[in-house]
Amino acid sequence: MPRRFFRKFTFKRHQVSEQWFMTPFRHLLHDHRLWGIRRRTVVPAFALGLFIAFMPFPGHTLTGALLALAFRINIPVAALATWVSNPITMFVMYLGAYQLGSAILDTPEREFAFEMSIDWVTHTFVTIWQPMLLGCVILGAALALVGYIALDLLWRSSIADYKTRKRNNRRDR
Numbered sequence: 763m764p765r766r767f768f769r770k771f772t773f774k775r776h777q778v779s780e781q782w783f784m785t786p787f788r789h790l791l792h793d794h795r796l797w798g799i800r801r802r803t804v805v806p807a808f809a810l811g812l813f814i815a816f817m818p819f820p821g822h823t824l825t826g827a828l829l830a831l832a833f834r835i836n837i838p839v840a841a842l843a844t845w846v847s848n849p850i851t852m853f854v855m856y857l858g859a860y861q862l863g864s865a866i867l868d869t870p871e872r873e874f875a876f877e878m879s880i881d882w883v884t885h886t887f888v889t890i891w892q893p894m895l896l897g898c899v900i901l902g903a904a905l906a907l908v909g910y911i912a913l914d915l916l917w918r919s920s921i922a923d924y925k926t927r928k929r930n931n932r933r934d935r
Contacts, residue, residue: 796831796834797837800836801917801918803834804835804836804839806833806910807839807840807843808839808913809906809910811839811841811846812846812902812906812909813905814826814844814902815843815844815846815847816847816855816905817899817902818859818887818891818895822844823842826844827840827841843909855898855901856894856898859898860874860893860894862893862896862897863892863894863897863898863900866893866897866900867896872890874890
C-alpha cells in the first residue's frame with residue numbers, strides 16, 4: 763500500500779531533469795535512489811522532511827530537496843514532507859517548541875505573538891531564539907523518529923499482508 767500510495771504522487775526523473783532551472787544539477791539526478799519508491803529511500807526521506815519542517819528558517823522545501831540529494835534518498839518525499847509546517851500549523855509548532863526549550867533551559871517564558879515579519883524577527887526572535895531553536899531541534903527529532911518508525915512499520919506490514927494474500931491465492935488455485 764505505501765508504495766502504491768507514493769507512486770501516485772511521484773515525479774518522473776526525465777520530466778524534472780529537462781526543466782531549464784535544473785541544468786546545473788542534471789548530472790546528479792540520474793541516481794535511481796533519488797526518485798524510486800523503495801522503503802530504504804522513502805522512509806528516511808519522510809523522516810528528514812519532518813525534521814526540517816520544525817526548523818525556524820525559510821525555504822523548507824528547497825532545504826529538504828538539497829539534503830535528500832546529499833543523502834541520496836527520495837527527493838520528492840523529503841520535499842513534500844516539509845509541508846507539515848504551513849501557516850496554519852506554524853504557530854502551534856513554534857509556540858510548543860519555545861515552551862519546551864524554555865522548560866529545558868529553565869528560562870522564564872515571555873509572552874509573544876508569532877508573525878511573519880522582519881520586525882518580529884529583529885525584535886522578538888532575537889530574545890527567544892535559544893529556547894525556540896532547542897525546542898525545534900528536540901521536537902523535530904522526535905517527530906522524525908516517530909514518523910520513521912510509523913512509516914517503516916506500515917510499509918513492512920503492508921508487504922507482509924501482500925505476501926500473505928499472494929500465498930493464499932496460490933494455495934487456493
